Amino acid sequence: MATSQILLFLPALIAVLAFLGVIAIFHRKSRFTLASMSVVLAIISIVSVYLLSASVNTTLLEVLHVYPFSMLLLSFFSAALILILVLFYEDKGEFNALALLLSFSAVGIFIIAMANSLISILLASELVAVPTILMVALNGFHRTEAAAKLFLLSAISIAVMSFAIALIFPYDASFSLAVASASLHISGNYIVLLSMALFIAAFAVEAAFFPFNLWVSDVYSGSPGYITAFIAGINKKVAFVATLEVLFIVFAAYHSQISYIFEILAIFTMFFGNLVAMAQRNIKKMFAYSSISQAGYIAVGIAAVSALGITAVIFQIVAHAFMIIGAFAIVFWLEEKGIISLDDYRGLGSRNGLAAIALTLFMLSMAGVPPLMGFVGKFLLFSSAIYGGLLALALIGVLNSFLSIYYYGRLISYIYEDRPSKPLLLQWQVKAVVLVSLAVILIFGIYPEPLISGATIAAKSLINFVP
Incomplete structure (x- = not known):
């Protein structure tokens, strides 16, 4: 099949994914929905890898842009969505409704990854946010607070983004990313700088940069665990992708301002996330604040404002997602069994060895311990800061990595306490997701070259964006 045919095949696959979500409501057979949507997502991932290797660079349907950056992210998001879909299968009662909402959200995620205009990003952001809010609300009245707070966060983000787009309308009525970049090449224009600041604020709300992380921990802790996995593992990463697209294409002429803003965001976000995480006894809240600190590390790569920095950001986005x-x-899985607080995790190692080892490795990777994927990601991020002349920022990042060892290490010590208790059995859905995630962080921790190579090509294509 020719590359041109495969290009047309890609939007058709995305449309099929949305269609499968719709028929899931009427079909009512969860296994069919799980299998069919997983197959389509897998095909999207494979097609994206092929287009990445072929170095395709073209506009599709006027609003989408197929190039290495978008194809690498499309492949990653497709793979991650399969894991989320498998986790959703644990809730068989609401699985079809969740699959429908996930399919719509996935379409928005793919559009952002391939965005060719600011309007595409705005509309796709809403398409991602609304189904996610409904997923949280779907799980009963006791989830209303989390759903309401997520709705307010998303509404604020969309409103601020809309205002940012309105400010640059006089300079570019087409809203095309590349055209806007050429139109906004005006050094010292305060309206343009205000628009850039508003874009950063809008994406910072979604990505949970300090001080825009209001209610993030409440949303995480108040949502079902599998929805939290979706929000933390995918939705936040979409915000980082949109940030890269807007800042490094539309505002390419304002590198010094971008670097300065993200240096400040990185420092405050890392310290806030790690210091507050230390005080948490609720495990979901601990991981919520840990995710905030991870956003700070990613901000270090953005602050470097270089191809190496973007490469590091892409690598860390993939690493932290898994x-x-x-x-x-x-x-x-443990929450379903009433194990919620730090003290409840005592003796987990004797209750289920696989869960204990896996959780330990995930936390060690988040802390940046070699030879795990998180270590490679942080090494690239801090290296990009050093090469960009931001030595102090890199040292602050290393310091924060050491701070995170405290709360990760505390939980690990609780897990391996010798405390006789009843064994726990892992469901196949949880086991499958855990094993795949483990495989990814181990393989790309020991042998990261393929992903680094792909991320490097993607980063260069973003910097040299040509519609």
Whole structure:
């Protein structure tokens, strides 16, 4: 099949995914829905890898752009969505409804990854946010607070983004990313700088940069574990992708301002996330604040404002997604059994060895311990800061990595306490997600070259974005 035919095949596959979500409501057979949507996502991932290797660079349907950056992320998001779908299968009663919402959200995620205009990003962000809010609310009245807070966060983000787009309308009525970049090449224009600041604020709400992380821990702790895995593992990563696209294409002429803003965001976000995580006894809240600190590490790569920095950001986005999805799969499974607080985790090692070892490895990877994937990601992030002349920022990042060892180490010590108790059995859904996530962080921790190579090609294509 020719590359041009495969290009047309890609939007058709995305449409099929949405269609499968719709018929899931009427079909009512969960196994069919799980199998069919997983197959389509797997095909999207494979097609994306092929287009990445072929170095395709073209506009599709005027609003989408197929190039190495979008194809690498499309492949990653497709793989991660399969894991989330398998986790959703644990809730068989609501699985078809969740699959429908996930399919719509997936379409928005794919559009953002391939966005060719600011309007695409705005509309796709809403398409991602609304189904996610409904997923949280779907799980009963006791989830109303978490759903309401997530709704307010998303509404604020969309409203601020809309205002940012309105400010640059006089400079570019087409809203095309590349055209806007050429139009906004105006040094010292305060309206343009205000628009950039508003874009950063809008994405910072979704990505949970300090001080825009209001209610993030409440949303994480108030949502079902499998929904939290989706929010932390995928939704937040979509915000980082949108940030990269807007800042490094539309505002390419403002590198010094971007670097300065993200240096500040990185420092405050890392310290806030790690210091507050130390005080947590609720495990979901601990991982929520840990995710905030991880956003700070990613901000270090953005602050470097270089191809190496973008490479590091892409690598860390992939790394943290699989780490946090695997970790929340275990947290969700234990939550269902009433194991919620730090003290409840005492003796987990004697109750289920696989869960204990897996959770330990996920946390060690988040802390940046070699030879795990999280170590490679942090090494690339801090290296990009050093090469960008931000030595102090890199040292602050290393310091925060040591701070995180405290609360990860505390939980690990609780897990391996000698405390006789009843064994726990892992469900196949949780076991599958955990094993795949473990395989990813181990393989790309020991042999990261393929992903680094792909991320490097993707980073260069973003910097040299040509519609």
